[in-house]
Structures are given as structure tokens and as C-alpha cells.
Amino acid sequence: MTFFFPTGSLRAFPSRLYPDYKSTVKRAPTKPLVTIPHTLSELTGPVFGHDAAQPGDEDLTRQHQGEPIGERIIVHGRVLDEDARPVPHTLVEIWQANACGRYVHVVDQHPAPLDPNFTGAGRTVTDQDGTYKFITVRPGAYPWGNHHNAWRPSHIHFSLFGHAFVSRLVTQMYFPGDPLFPFDPIFNSVTDEAARNRMVSAFDLDATIPGWAIAFRFDIVLRGRNQTPMER
Amino acid sequence: MAAITPSQTVGPYFAFGLAPNRKYDWKDTFGSDLVTPDAAGERIRIEGRVLDGDGAPIDDCMIEIWQANAQGRYASPADMRPRPNTAFRGFGRTATDADGRYGFDTIKPGRVPGPDGEPQAPHVLLAVFARGMLRQSYTRVYFADEAANAQDAILALVPAERRATLLAAKSAREGRIVYTFDIRMQGDAETVFFEI
Numbered sequence: 114m115t116f117f118f119p120t121g122s123l124r125a126f127p128s129r130l131y132p133d134y135k136s137t138v139k140r141a142p143t144k145p146l147v148t149i150p151h152t153l154s155e156l157t158g159p160v161f162g163h164d165a166a167q168p169g170d171e172d173l174t175r176q177h178q179g180e181p182i183g184e185r186i187i188v189h190g191r192v193l194d195e196d197a198r199p200v201p202h203t204l205v206e207i208w209q210a211n212a213c214g215r216y217v218h219v220v221d222q223h224p225a226p227l228d229p230n231f232t233g234a235g236r237t238v239t240d241q242d243g244t245y246k247f248i249t250v251r252p253g254a255y256p257w258g259n260h261h262n263a264w265r266p267s268h269i270h271f272s273l274f275g276h277a278f279v280s281r282l283v284t285q286m287y288f289p290g291d292p293l294f295p296f297d298p299i300f301n302s303v304t305d306e307a308a309r310n311r312m313v314s315a316f317d318l319d320a321t322i323p324g325w326a327i328a329f330r331f332d333i334v335l336r337g338r339n340q341t342p343m344e345r
Numbered sequence: 346m347a348a349i350t351p352s353q354t355v356g357p358y359f360a361f362g363l364a365p366n367r368k369y370d371w372k373d374t375f376g377s378d379l380v381t382p383d384a385a386g387e388r389i390r391i392e393g394r395v396l397d398g399d400g401a402p403i404d405d406c407m408i409e410i411w412q413a414n415a416q417g418r419y420a421s422p423a424d425m426r427p428r429p430n431t432a433f434r435g436f437g438r439t440a441t442d443a444d445g446r447y448g449f450d451t452i453k454p455g456r457v458p459g460p461d462g463e464p465q466a467p468h469v470l471l472a473v474f475a476r477g478m479l480r481q482s483y484t485r486v487y488f489a490d491e492a493a494n495a496q497d498a499i500l501a502l503v504p505a506e507r508r509a510t511l512l513a514a515k516s517a518r519e520g521r522i523v524y525t526f527d528i529r530m531q532g533d534a535e536t537v538f539f540e541i
Binding site: 115116125129134137140142152153176195210221233277278284303309311 | 346348350352353357358359361365369372397398409411419422435457458459460465468470472474477478479481482483485499503504539540541
């Protein structure tokens, strides 16, 4: 199957310059982007075998001697293309803060404890139906220096590939009903409300495991439509 | 139809998850050395710095590259032509250091078909991700010493006075071929980025 990647779909993405998020001011390109046709270079992308993720890489609560502190959660969903078809065998990578809102990254100096039983990184490959599942702990909110009293809503970073290098996506999954949403310029850089809400996971009682972990569902739609003669 | 999920920044803390590089308790999926033992072609290094609008190094940047092999074929199901050296995957990922430097060891790609069926000049796709970037920016690394650049259909779409920002300069260091490709996010010599 061959795919095409309408650039019009990119209107759902944030602008590269969003001054409320101050780091964009010196880092967003200022000259017009050059529009080019998609050649084989853009329409191809890396593929992943079973070596890309090892069994257990999807369980962030089992990477150390003990279990991490925090609210154990299941995060699962499907990776789809713009025709709502599953994207099978594609790599999904995540990284996140611990339950206290602290990252293991050396640059993070937020005075909240590190958890010796939690690194906060995971990866998996979608199955034939495009489904994926992680087990982790719910990340905490954390302060940052963008503006006075700035706090990031709880989120899990996602990195995905899809069918081609142009479908490459890095995004963040948020949790439903977070009171910090109105104040977060990164979340609000997606100015269309419907598009913004596509970054918010849904509480999933059906996938919740009684007595063990609550579940959140997060479906991800990557660029790419089926190339059919009608659409040429 | 399904509407796409919007992009968000990788933020300042991606390295431990996406490019741990043995500094964190997590395994790297990808690295900056793309060369496989069976990969035919000319060994090269592509390196440079990433600079912001003040000319300051961006030290928390992730760079990814995607390229064809020396025969001009992609290790991807969307490239249906046969591949002579199958172990070469053509994808690399790295993070910039404190000076904003990045580098990849790879092979020089061959020519791949362009929009009109004519071969494109050899090039590498490059994507830039960082804190302060709400989505990745795409550019292309071309090789300054390639005569084929003059006929490249994509370079022809770039304003002539900006084309030089896409040309990596060739040099030799300790017997190795090095192509230098600095990435300037802003300024007079701002790198050309593509809307793809």
C-alpha cells in the first residue's frame, strides 16, 4: 500500500512561533518555509522489527528492584492513519516525570524527590491492529520557568514514526480534566480546541484492572492516507 | 477520515528516553553511527552545530537523519526496488552537546528519483527537535562538491541566495571525510526549512 501525506492536515499543528511559550522566540524559523513535492525521500521511513523493543520495555514499573511510588496506571490505545486504518509494527517511545513531577534528566533541578525505582522511559511496537499498551505511574505536575507560577499539566511524552519520515510525530499525552490546562502555553499552542482535545487521554473503566490499576486510553492519528486512483 | 494528533515539543528532558547515550539507565534504540559492516559506499561524517537566533548553541536539541544507501535506495517498504545491502537502515538519531554540536558517521547516499523521475542530487533528510520547537523542522543536507546539485529539482525551488545554507562543506580530518552542516534557526544565514 502506498500513502500520501496531505500538508493541509498540518493545520492542526501548533505554529512554530508561539510567543507565550518563550523558548520559541529564538528557536522558530523566521523565513518562509519552502514547499516542495514529496519525493521518495519524504515518502519512505524506517521500519522496525522485534529488535526495536524488548519484552518488558513497555512496563515502566518493572525496570528496577522495587516498584515505583505513585498511582499505577495503564496507558493504551491505537495508532491510526488519517483513513482511521491501524498503523501496525510502528515504534512508540515514551518518557515522563515520576509521580512527584521530577525527571531523571540531569538538567531537572525541581526540588522533588527522584524515585530509585523509576526511570520514566518506555518503548513498544504496535501490533497488527495498531494497538499499544504501557504500564507506568501517573506523572506529577511540575514547575517551570516560562512565566510566574508556571506549572506543566501532568503529561507523558510520545514519539512515533508511522509510514514515512513525514509522519514522524512527537507529542504529549495529557490527562482528562487537568485544572492547569488554561494556563499552559504548550498545551494551548494548539489553538483549535478540537485538535487540542485530541491530546487528552480518556479514562477507560473497561480497561481498568480491578484492584490493580486504572486505565487511560490515548489513540494517536498520524499523517498518511491511502493512495487510491480516485484521490490522485 | 481521522484527524491527526497535534505535535508538541520534545521539551528539555527527552535525552534520557530518546537518546540516553549510556548516560542514563535506559537502552538506546538508535545512535549516530549508521554504518553497517556490509554497507557499500563512501564512509563520511556529517557534523555541525545548531544555533538559535542569538547565534547561541542549542545544547538540548535532537537531530534525526534519514537517507538512502549508496545505491540510492531506501530501507523502507515504500521503496519497492531491490536493495543490494540490506543491513544498512539509513536512520540515525543523536542529541547535541553543550556546544550545540552533533555528528553522524554514515555513508554517502546515492541518487534517488525526484518528482519528475530525474535523479535528485545526493542528499540526507534531517529533522530538528528541541525545547522551544513545537514541531520538528525539516531540512536537507546536500554535498557542496556535487556537480549534480546544479540540476536538482528540489534545490531549484529554493531561492538562489539561500541555497548555500543547504550545502555541507567537505573537508578531511585524520584521513576521514567530513561534511560540515551548521543549522541556524534564525538570522541572515537562516537554514532553509521545508514544508513537507
